[in-house]
Amino acid sequence: MAAARDRPLSRPVTSRLPLWLERLDRTADRGLLWAVVAGGLVASGRGPRRRAGVRGVMAAAATSGIAHGLAKPLLPRARPWGRRFPSAHAASSSAFVLAAAMESPVLGAALVPVAVGVSAARISLGERTVEDVLAGALLGAGVAALTRRWWPVVRHAPARARPAGDAPPLADGSGLVIVANSSAGTPGALETLGQIVAPVLGADEPEEDAPPAPPSAIHEVLPRAQVIVPEAGVDFVEEVEAALDRPAPDGIAPRAVGVAGGDGSVAALAGLAQRRRVPLVVLPEGTLNHFARDVGIDDTPSALAAARDGEAVLVDVGVVDMASTENGVDRTVAFVNTASLGGYPDMVRLREQWEDRWGKWPSAAFALVRVLAEASPLVVELDGRRHTIWLLFVGNGGYEPRGMAPLFRPRLDARVLDVRYLRADVPFSRTRFVLSVLGGTLSRSRVYTAMSRTRLSVRVVGPAVGLATDGEVQPDADRFTFRIAPGAIPVYRPPEV
Known part of the structure; x- marks a missing residue:
């Protein structure tokens, strides 16, 4: 009542x-x-x-x-x-x-x-x-x-970059070597990849009365491009480099490389392109294509058209020199997006599992809370100064926002490393970090450090640890030197971006 x-x-x-x-x-x-x-x-x-x-x-x-x-x-x-x-x-x-x-x-x-x-x-x-x-x-x-x-509103426009005036128009594809990494990607992406390079993959012989197979998506735009589909377990970077050292079947000297795959595949070919001073064609056919989206490449046809017409921008490539006497590691790895130590790789993996459902920023926040609850501190020397940290992030270029999780980068040619780490030597550091994130005051928190560097030396005090670069986990090492590779590489992208 x-x-x-x-x-x-x-x-x-x-x-x-x-x-x-x-x-x-x-x-x-x-x-x-x-x-x-x-x-x-x-x-x-x-x-x-x-x-x-x-x-x-x-x-x-x-x-x-x-x-x-x-x-x-x-x-x-x-x-x-x-x-x-x-x-x-x-x-x-x-x-x-x-x-x-x-x-x-x-x-x-x-x-x-x-x-x-x-x-x-x-x-x-x-x-x-x-x-x-x-x-x-x-x-x-x-x-x-x-x-x-x-929860910052993420800018979804492509990052800015200087035009690459010396990127050659590839016209019919002569001199272009493209590798299709069939071991990367979701089932849906792999199906698309199969359509892109179908005739190259060696399908069953057609019947006599059957019409000829249509050309692959690559050869529809660049009919004379050389496409390599490596077998499982084969180092496709070595195959592409070998192709660069020999004349193409049509007698034209190779002058550009391309990759159909995700961020890890792109990073591997970007390192090769930087060393050999050749332009790069990126076909976004992997599980995640963060780099392609940053560049402004929405799909394979637009990337191929840009390569045909010679439209390109200059993009920095990050590299990390890794070493470990204990594990016999001595190698240089390229990355186009990010590299990380500590709990960050696990956070990225969880975020990528959840972001299709909840969005990138909420998923990143939830994943970070979970990782921090389970992580162990890591003792490192950063440029000779000892720190105890939960995780270390190194970005190729300056990412935004500065006081939050890095979500996007304004430029592809900034020539800087974006270095961020979460301190573990402050009392209640994890709790203070979570409260700072919720309150939007992370940029002023004692537990969070963000800085720009052109070079960063890291020595792990203790057992060797794994390094994650663009979604790929590298062998354990205890010494890392991060830097920007000399000379940006031309990456083809549509002119309207």
């Missing part, structure tokens, strides 16, 4: 519009409407819509908690039916739509009428005044804006 007395005495619903509003109002109760919308966006796949759903529902949930737990008790507004100010419906709706618009402005604009309808329903049904709804909308907008502090 008490609940019934709390309800306003509203007029009977006699038209379709109030009935629609009443149903919308019930659907929006307790955030159900926005939870359903977020679920649909997250299930729609990767990209801005998924990120919009995750950011929106988190902003709406936080706003609802603030409205019910803080704003209403602190800002009571007497009503005949006992309701209080501000409107939680309007607050949650405003938070969801504005947060979603940060990731996808088009989607945010499409959801504005729904949010307006929810607020109009509150007023039309006599549950709230215009002032209540406006106050709720302002509260939601403020919470949505605050999400940027602990």
Whole structure:
């Protein structure tokens, strides 16, 4: 009975519009409407819509908690039916739509009428005044804006880079050696890779009456390119280098290399391209293609067209000299994105498992918390100074944001290393780190260090450890020297980027 007395005495619903509003109002109760919308966006796949759903529902949930737990008790507004100010419906709706618009402005604009309808329903049904709804909308907008502090809006445009004026147009593909790393990638990517190089892979002989097989995607654009498909376990870098040292079948001297695969394959060929001073063609056909996206290569056809037309930019290549007397390691490894020691490789692996569902930044945060809970400190000397750390990150170029997890880089030719590490010699360092991330104050925290270097020397005090470079785990070593390789390499990319 008490609940019934709390309800306003509203007029009977006699038209379709109030009935629609009443149903919308019930659907929006307790955030159900926005939870359903977020679920649909997250299930729609990767990209801005998924990120919009995750950011929106988190902003709406936080706003609802603030409205019910803080704003209403602190800002009571007497009503005949006992309701209080501000409107939680309007607050949650405003938070969801504005947060979603940060990731996808088009989607945010499409959801504005729904949010307006929810607020109009509150007023039309006599549950709230215009002032209540406006106050709720302002509260939601403020919470949505605050999400940027602990979850930065990632720039999804390609990184900037200087044009490479000396990259030759490959025209029909003469002088181009491409390796297709069939051991890299998801099943879907491998199927695409098979279509790209299908005639090269040596399919079954066709029947006499069967029409000729269509050319591979590579040979449709660059018919005279030399494509290498190495056998499993074969060092494809050595095969490509051997091809560079001998004349191509058409008599044209090799003058460019290419790779169809993921970041690890690209890094291996980028190191070769840097040593041999030749341009690089990147065909994004791996499990993850972070480097290709940074460059601005969305798909294989656009990369091939750029190579044909000679459109390229200059890109830095990071290298790390590894050594270990105990393990007999003495090698130089190239990386195009990142290298890391400590718990960082495990964090990246977990983040990549979860990011398709939850988005990159929330997945990175959850993965980091889990790794830190299980990690053991690592004692290292960084340029001769001893530190105890949880993890070490080295990026090829300056990554952003500086006070958060590195998510993107503005330039591909910055000629610097982005060095970050999390200290383990500060009391309660892991707890302080998590609180700093949640509060958006990581850049001012004692447990977190970020700096730019042109060269970094690392010596592990203790047993040799593994190094992760672009998703590949290298042999254990205890001495590492990170640097930017001399001379950026031309990488072909479409001119409209």
